[in-house]
Amino acid sequence: MTPVRTRNLLFAALVGVLALIAATAAHAADKKPNILFILTDNLGYGEIGVYGGGATRGAPTPRIDKIASEGLRLTNMNMETQCTPSRSSLMTGRFSIRSGTYAVPFGGVPEGLTQWEVTIAESLSAAGYVTALHGKWHLGSHDGRLPNDQGFDEWYGIPRTTDESMWSSSPGWSPEIAPLEKIMEGRKGQKSVALKDYDAVQRRLIDAEITKRSVAFMQRQAKAGKPFFMYVSLTQPHLPSEPNPAFKGRTGNGDWADMLAEMDANVGQMLDAVDTLGIADNTIVIFTSDNGPEFIQPWDGWAGPWRGAYFTALEGGIRVPFMIRWPGKVAAGRVSNEIMHGVDMFATLAKIAGAKVPDDRPIDSVDQSDFLLGKSAKSAREGFPIWGGNTLLAVKWRNWKLHFYRQDTMYDPPVKLGIPFIINLYTDPREEKPTADSWVVTPMLKMVGEFNATTKDNPLIPMGTPDPYAPPK
Amino acid sequence: MTPVRTRNLLFAALVGVLALIAATAAHAADKKPNILFILTDNLGYGEIGVYGGGATRGAPTPRIDKIASEGLRLTNMNMETQCTPSRSSLMTGRFSIRSGTYAVPFGGVPEGLTQWEVTIAESLSAAGYVTALHGKWHLGSHDGRLPNDQGFDEWYGIPRTTDESMWSSSPGWSPEIAPLEKIMEGRKGQKSVALKDYDAVQRRLIDAEITKRSVAFMQRQAKAGKPFFMYVSLTQPHLPSEPNPAFKGRTGNGDWADMLAEMDANVGQMLDAVDTLGIADNTIVIFTSDNGPEFIQPWDGWAGPWRGAYFTALEGGIRVPFMIRWPGKVAAGRVSNEIMHGVDMFATLAKIAGAKVPDDRPIDSVDQSDFLLGKSAKSAREGFPIWGGNTLLAVKWRNWKLHFYRQDTMYDPPVKLGIPFIINLYTDPREEKPTADSWVVTPMLKMVGEFNATTKDNPLIPMGTPDPYAPPK
Numbered sequence: 001m002t003p004v005r006t007r008n009l010l011f012a013a014l015v016g017v018l019a020l021i022a023a024t025a026a027h028a029a030d031k032k033p034n035i036l037f038i039l040t041d042n043l044g045y046g047e048i049g050v051y052g053g054g055a056t057r058g059a060p061t062p063r064i065d066k067i068a069s070e071g072l073r074l075t076n077m078n079m080e081t082q083c084t085p086s087r088s089s090l091m092t093g094r095f096s097i098r099s100g101t102y103a104v105p106f107g108g109v110p111e112g113l114t115q116w117e118v119t120i121a122e123s124l125s126a127a128g129y130v131t132a133l134h135g136k137w138h139l140g141s142h143d144g145r146l147p148n149d150q151g152f153d154e155w156y157g158i159p160r161t162t163d164e165s166m167w168s169s170s171p172g173w174s175p176e177i178a179p180l181e182k183i184m185e186g187r188k189g190q191k192s193v194a195l196k197d198y199d200a201v202q203r204r205l206i207d208a209e210i211t212k213r214s215v216a217f218m219q220r221q222a223k224a225g226k227p228f229f230m231y232v233s234l235t236q237p238h239l240p241s242e243p244n245p246a247f248k249g250r251t252g253n254g255d256w257a258d259m260l261a262e263m264d265a266n267v268g269q270m271l272d273a274v275d276t277l278g279i280a281d282n283t284i285v286i287f288t289s290d291n292g293p294e295f296i297q298p299w300d301g302w303a304g305p306w307r308g309a310y311f312t313a314l315e316g317g318i319r320v321p322f323m324i325r326w327p328g329k330v331a332a333g334r335v336s337n338e339i340m341h342g343v344d345m346f347a348t349l350a351k352i353a354g355a356k357v358p359d360d361r362p363i364d365s366v367d368q369s370d371f372l373l374g375k376s377a378k379s380a381r382e383g384f385p386i387w388g389g390n391t392l393l394a395v396k397w398r399n400w401k402l403h404f405y406r407q408d409t410m411y412d413p414p415v416k417l418g419i420p421f422i423i424n425l426y427t428d429p430r431e432e433k434p435t436a437d438s439w440v441v442t443p444m445l446k447m448v449g450e451f452n453a454t455t456k457d458n459p460l461i462p463m464g465t466p467d468p469y470a471p472p473k
Numbered sequence: 474m475t476p477v478r479t480r481n482l483l484f485a486a487l488v489g490v491l492a493l494i495a496a497t498a499a500h501a502a503d504k505k506p507n508i509l510f511i512l513t514d515n516l517g518y519g520e521i522g523v524y525g526g527g528a529t530r531g532a533p534t535p536r537i538d539k540i541a542s543e544g545l546r547l548t549n550m551n552m553e554t555q556c557t558p559s560r561s562s563l564m565t566g567r568f569s570i571r572s573g574t575y576a577v578p579f580g581g582v583p584e585g586l587t588q589w590e591v592t593i594a595e596s597l598s599a600a601g602y603v604t605a606l607h608g609k610w611h612l613g614s615h616d617g618r619l620p621n622d623q624g625f626d627e628w629y630g631i632p633r634t635t636d637e638s639m640w641s642s643s644p645g646w647s648p649e650i651a652p653l654e655k656i657m658e659g660r661k662g663q664k665s666v667a668l669k670d671y672d673a674v675q676r677r678l679i680d681a682e683i684t685k686r687s688v689a690f691m692q693r694q695a696k697a698g699k700p701f702f703m704y705v706s707l708t709q710p711h712l713p714s715e716p717n718p719a720f721k722g723r724t725g726n727g728d729w730a731d732m733l734a735e736m737d738a739n740v741g742q743m744l745d746a747v748d749t750l751g752i753a754d755n756t757i758v759i760f761t762s763d764n765g766p767e768f769i770q771p772w773d774g775w776a777g778p779w780r781g782a783y784f785t786a787l788e789g790g791i792r793v794p795f796m797i798r799w800p801g802k803v804a805a806g807r808v809s810n811e812i813m814h815g816v817d818m819f820a821t822l823a824k825i826a827g828a829k830v831p832d833d834r835p836i837d838s839v840d841q842s843d844f845l846l847g848k849s850a851k852s853a854r855e856g857f858p859i860w861g862g863n864t865l866l867a868v869k870w871r872n873w874k875l876h877f878y879r880q881d882t883m884y885d886p887p888v889k890l891g892i893p894f895i896i897n898l899y900t901d902p903r904e905e906k907p908t909a910d911s912w913v914v915t916p917m918l919k920m921v922g923e924f925n926a927t928t929k930d931n932p933l934i935p936m937g938t939p940d941p942y943a944p945p946k
Contacts, residue, residue: 046902052525055810056548056778058872059900075529253872253899264914305519305529305777338527347547399531399726426531428727429519429775 032128032227032398033326034283034355036218036274038267039090039138041083041238042096044293045319046304047260053302058253059260063268064323067287071325074256075333078318078396079291081311081388083161084111084138084293084344086290087233091119091139091150093346093357093365095387095451100461101139103389104161109464113150114139115250116469118358120346121151121291124229127355132217134210135233141181148186152231155212156185158198158206161366164236200240208244211266215273222277227353232270236263239299267463282329284352289320295409307430311410313386313393313403314431324372331374338379339396348458356449358375360453361471385448390463395444399425400437402444410464490599505601505700506799507825509691509747510818511740512563512704514556514609514635514711517766518792520733526775527796531726532733533868536741537796540760544798545807545845550871551791551818552764552815556634557584558609559763559815560706564592564612565624566819566830566838568860568924573900573934576862577634582937585613586623589942591831594624595818597702600828605690607683608706609634610882614654617940621659625704629658629686630672631679634694635711641672664708680707681717684739688746695750700826704741712772730831756802757825761815767881780903784883786859786866786876787904797845804847811852812869817841834944835927858921861887863936872898873910875917 024198035313047053048060050068051281054061067073081088084104085096091113096102105111113119115183121131133147140146141159148155164181167173178201183206186192196202214232221228236259243250243258247265251257267287274283293316294307308314322340324330347365351359357363364384382399388407395402403421407415421434422441461469487652520526523546540546558569564586569575578584582823586592594604606620606628613619614632621628637654640646653672659665687705694701706889709732716723716731720738724730740760747756756808766774766789768782781787783908795813797803820838823830830836837857843849856870861880866887868875876894878887894907895914934942 033737050806052548056899056902075525256900297906298900302778303524305775335522335528424727427729427771428528429529430805433770458709 022187029427031282034218034221034227035124035129035229035349035353036270037229037231037286038270038285038287039087039135039233040235040263040287040289041235042291042294042301042307042310043045043289044301044303045236045306045316045321046302046322047237047293050323051321052304054260057302058257059251059264061264063264063271065370067267067271067285067325068333068335068398070327070332070338071285071323071330072374074322074340075335075337076214076339077288077320077342078339078384079289079320081291081317081386081393083136083290083310083315085387087138088113089341089343089364090290090345091121092117093120093343093350093363094361095343095364095385097387097390098364098455098458098460100463102387102463105463110142110145110466111241111464112142112145114461114465114469115144115467115470117147117150118153119230120349120355121147121231123151123346123350123355123357125153126352127353128219128227129229129353129355130213130224130226131229131231132214132232133233134213134217135207135231136235136238137233137470139430145189146186146192148188148190148192151188153188154186154217155192156183157210157233158183158235161237162198162203162240165198165200165203166240166454168197176294203235203240204242204244207236207262208246211269212235214270218270218273218277218279222279229349229353234263234266236241236299237294237299239294239296240303241294241299253315253438258430283326284349285325286323286345288322290342291320292317292325295411299394305429307408307432309409311388312407313388313401313405314408315401315425315429318386318396326373329373336377336379337370338371338377339381339383339398340368340371340379341381341384342469343384344381350370362458364451374390381448390460392448394450397440397444397447400440400444401425401431402429402441490787492926504755506602506630507691507694507700507752508602508702508822509687509743509756509758509828510702510704511743511758511760512560512608512706513736513762513776514706515764515767515783516710516762516794517774517776517782518789518794519778520766521774521794523796524794527733527779530733530775531730532724532737536737536738536744537760540744540758540796540798541792541806541808542794543800543805544758544803545809547810547813548810549812550761550793550795550815551812551857552762552793554764554786554790554866555861556609556783558860560611561586561933562814562816562837563763563818564594565590566593566816566836567834568816568837569927570860570863571835571837571931571933573936574939575860575936577611578936583615583618583939585618587938587942588617588622588940589944590623592624593822594702594704596624596819596823596828596830597826598626599622600823601700602702602826602828603694603697603699604631604686604702604704606704606706607687607690608680608704609708609711610706616664619657619659619665620826621661621665626661626662627659627690628665629656629675630683630706631656631708635671635676635708635713637903638671638673638676639713644695658775669733676708676713677715677717680709680739681719683707683743689741691743691750691752694888695752695783696868702822702826706741707736708755710767710772710774712767712769714767714774721840725792742830756799757803757822759796759818760797761795763811763814763815766791771914778902780881781857781906782882784861785880786878786879788874788876788902790896791859791869796929801848803845807847809844809850809852811844812849812856812871813844813852814854814857817854817855821845835931837924856917856920860922863923863933868921870913870917870920871889872899873902874918875914876904888931
């Protein structure tokens with residue numbers, strides 16, 4: 001063979017190999033990405049290392065920090081002000097005030113989401129995803145409104161919240177007076193079953209179990225080759241903020257720091273699983289929190305530079321950590337102060353996953369995929385209204401906020417202001433000094449007006465509405 | 474030639490080249506590094522992007538942020554509580570209370586450092602450095618106590634502070650009542666000369682001039698081949714926080730944001746000069762601030778997650794941004810929450826530069842070179858006392874602080890507490906909730922006792938002490 005001929009043959013072979021690689025890559029690009037959505041409970045803006053916490057809180061958080069260096073970190077991600085509302089808008093793409101889920105339920109009414117609502121789990125299921133929730137639900141604690149009734153193929157965790165786990169160690173409590181919340185599990189089409197009491201002991205163990213089950217779920221799905229939506233709803237750092245016994249004393253800096261170290265390790269375990277399973281390039285990892293930090297000592301968290309805690313419309317109540325990693329799709333190390341809202345997750349994930357957003361009802365969710373994937377430097381949202389319960393407390397728009405009420409903590413009743421406060425968040429990040437820049441009120445009230453207009457033909461569902469619910473004709 | 478012989482020859486040549494490279498590298502390693510020390514005025518912990526500011530303040534700070542990604546960033550760097558004291562301890566390696574410089578002087582006394590003090594500029598000069606200060610001095614505003622009297626080969630800037638530049642636009646002011654501060658320049662061995670009034674116009678221009686002169690100085694020294702100590706003492710963001718006209722309106726987010734953008738660009742110019750001159754590998758770049766942010770509106774700055782402003786012993790008053798870059802010597806992207814103090818700069822820079830630390834007087838400075846260079850993960854310091862004026866307000870030790878006084882702002886008189894507050898900074902970063910962990914008082918009072926012991930034979934120099942000063946025999 002002449003050298004030239006050899007070279008030509010080698011070249012032809014190379015072209016063939018490259019074509020094969022390209023075809024495989026194209027096939028991979030067509031594959032629906034897995035979604036690992038990690039939601040923490042009451043984790044304030046300031047707790048994680050890359051947000052100014054970690055070591056300054058007594059426990060470095062290297063594993064969670066690394067999501068930021070490998071992906072996009074937002075410094076202006078916003079949620080609703082309480083657990084149930086924020087989880088409702090995450091699940092439905094609709095502000096919770098539409099769905100009768102605008103406040104944490106205190107019992108006595110049929111709490112939670114009506115079955116008429118369409119959850120992101122239902123939408124992704126219809127698009128071919130296997131879906132699971134491990135952890136806290138807080139959108140209905142009776143049959144018909146549990147996660148396996150609302151689109152999840154399987155679930156494990158608590159229907160309500162971690163407050164109740166303290167009861168068992170509270171002086172004077174007995175189960176006859178107030179029965180404990182149960183840790184449950186369930187599968188779509190079957191009745192959920194109670195596994196055990198969610199008491200002070202289980203409170204310390206549950207996140208390890210959530211992590212273990214989440215890793216096992218991802219292992220099963222990676223083997224089965226089906227795309228998954230794994231909603232990991234950690235119970236930490238919600239009060240009582242106590243670490244797993246394996247982490248007790250780990251940092252030498254107390255329960256909070258040990259709990260942070262545990263959270264970091266749990267997230268690390270899930271990231272390791274994604275890597276080990278060889279699915280990292282096709283798995284979107286999101287880490288965020290449902291709202292601002294706890295206010296009650298000694299479980300109080302840290303909103304970092306912002307003022308306020310959850311249940312308030314202050315930045316500390318609504319601005320949360322948010323990081324997203326998707327190798328090759330989301331630029332590594334990007335940081336953005338563009339405004340995004342938890343309600344946007346539905347439309348965004350649906351777009352990426354080729355799933356459907358309901359078109360028979362008002363949807364507040366806007367598709368942020370271009371922003372997250374770097375096709376746009378700008379968010380698709382400039383602002384949003386902020387409710388506390390069913391009261392419109394404030395409106396946020398660009399770097400401005402209009403406070404209709406004064407409320408510094410969850411225990412203060414919102415006091416209606418004589419003249420609303422106009423706050424410039426750039427110059428007054430702690431929201432203490434009203435300005436006179438009243439031009440900003442125009443776009444803000446327009447936004448509120450647009451929301452209100454959608455409620456005319458689609459009335460807000462009252463809290464406590466039983467199933468079956470159907471919208472008025 | 475046989476192939477073997479060719480190979481041998483090539484090998485020999487390669488060995489020769491490698492030896493040459495190694496020799497050059499060894500020579501470079503022996504060279505004393507240049508030092509570009511950039512000090513900002515009242516820049517709070519929260520202002521720079523990597524500290525949670527930048528875009529959240531309306532102006533990204535990519536150039537300053539990059540120092541962190543290319544070097545070490547500290548989240549627990551501390552300074553004294555006011556301008557003059559912190560600059561005094563930076564220059565002398567001694568807490569300012571030793572040197573009669575424990576408060577910002579308000580005139581009427583011979584202000585500033587006695588000539589008896591040894592400055593880092595004098596020490597580095599003796600070690601072969603060319604030294605310059607461009608910017609604010611604030612350690613004496615009359616002949617004999619200006620920078621060129623205290624070790625700097627050349628200086629340009631203001632002897633005192635930027636407050637006075639506001640006088641010219643204050644209603645009722647006239648130069649007969651209170652003459653304006655002058656912008657000056659001087660050379661070692663010569664009398665400093667006044668160049669012009671430091672008025673409201675010059676206030677906006679001065680940092681550009683400081684930057685220009687600093688770049689020119691580095692160009693001259695790089696050409697001359699002598700190691701330099703370039704102390705760039707920017708006047709921003711001290712009130713009035715107004716940008717250069719070239720930056721006015723740059724961000725669309727107001728004066729503060731424009732000023733931040735200007736600061737970032739000025740630092741960028743200096744970094745570009747270091748790179749362009751080919752001296753990056755042999756130049757230590759440090760960026761920090763003299764104390765916490767301003768309290769007076771609308772010039773008030775942002776301490777980020779910490780509470781308090783300058784003149785207070787709260788973290789907001791003393792914890793400042795600090796980044797150091799030295800390619801190949803300081804690990805890129807390292808972040809540490811170890812405690813360091815501005816007073817340590819003297820011993821640290823002296824060690825690195827092969828310069829002498831005085832041994833005839835108490836020195837508070839500890840050598841942090843092993844820590845900064847990564848030979849130790851730990852700082853060489855566990856804590857320090859915090860004075861406000863000549864009052865011992867608090868002691869900081871590890872993650873604990875002991876407050877002897879309550880003082881929230883510069884205008885509040887420090888009120889002595891009945892029982893000192895013991896604060897755990899990990900669990901209570903905003904210093905609001907005293908704890909009962911009284912064991913920490915033992916190492917804290919030991920530290921104070923050790924300091925006090927050094928003052929017996931070396932009494933504190935009273936504020937207003939004229940030259941010549943000599944220590945008592």
